[in-house]
Amino acid sequence: GSCGKKAIPLAVLGAEVTIFDISERNMRYALETAEAAGVSVDFVLGDVLEPDMEKYGGFFDVVFMEGGILHYFHDIGKFMEVMHSFLRPGGRMIASDFHPFQKVMDIMDFEQPVTDYFSTEIVRGEMAHARFYPEEIRKQFPMCEYRKYTMSEIINAVIESGFLLKRFDEYPAWTDKRYPGEFTILAVRDANVQNATGE
Known part of the structure; x- marks a missing residue:
């Protein structure tokens, strides 16, 4: 997911997007950019190899x-x-x-x-x-x-x-x-x- 540079355009196009990334700075950047673009994205902060599979x-x-x-x-x-x-x-x-x-x-x-x-x-x-x-x-x-x-x-x-x-x-x-x-x-x-x- 990184900083949302692909996820946010997908959200603008109408996708429901979830980003997985380990960086808190990437999360902050992605969420602020998504808000400025008028869309919302979910951001899961942590190791993508240990997700909540439930x-x-x-x-x-x-x-x-x-x-x-x-x-x-x-x-x-x-x-x-x-x-x-x-x-x-x-x-x-x-x-x-x-x-x-x-x-x-x-x-x-x-x-x-x-x-x-x-x-x-x-x-x-x-x-x-x-x-x-x-x-x-x-x-x-x-x-x-x-x-x-x-x-x-x-x-x-x-x-x-x-x-x-x-x-x-x-x-x-x-x-x-x-x-x-x-x-x-x-x-x-x-x-x-x-x-x-x-x-």
């Missing part, structure tokens, strides 16, 4: 994430299981993220560490947008720990959590169109398929 299990028509979040979760299987559990049968997950090619080449100029494509190590680096700030502000951002996945790890986590994979698309990097920069996955919670937890 309230949110099978609750949503769509779960949506974009702009580089998967690498913040060190257990992508658990993350995808939670996303699957959020959805009603027939609900859709849309995941748009940075391409795992970023592991071996900083093609998007994020100034983040690169590594072996098949590495499973946790790497430490800045948030992707930190480079846009003056140096004195940039130094104030906390460092993050990333688990950068291969494409097969991402796709298999989607499938193994019980989703029916409907579409997978890759897009060129905006810095050099010869290389992959982003991807989008569309998956559905099939009423006839169970995930690893039997849901």
Whole structure:
């Protein structure tokens, strides 16, 4: 959910939106911006991997994430299981993220560490947008720990959590169109398929 930069426009278009994020500052920004836009959004402050499933299990028509979040979760299987559990049968997950090619080449100029494509190590680096700030502000951002996945790890986590994979698309990097920069996955919670937890 972050600061609501996608959730608030969806609310303006008429969607009922719930944002999950761990940052209190993001919550404050999102709620103030939503109020200024004349819409309301729900904001759940906390770890999305520990949601209130009595309230949110099978609750949503769509779960949506974009702009580089998967690498913040060190257990992508658990993350995808939670996303699957959020959805009603027939609900859709849309995941748009940075391409795992970023592991071996900083093609998007994020100034983040690169590594072996098949590495499973946790790497430490800045948030992707930190480079846009003056140096004195940039130094104030906390460092993050990333688990950068291969494409097969991402796709298999989607499938193994019980989703029916409907579409997978890759897009060129905006810095050099010869290389992959982003991807989008569309998956559905099939009423006839169970995930690893039997849901």
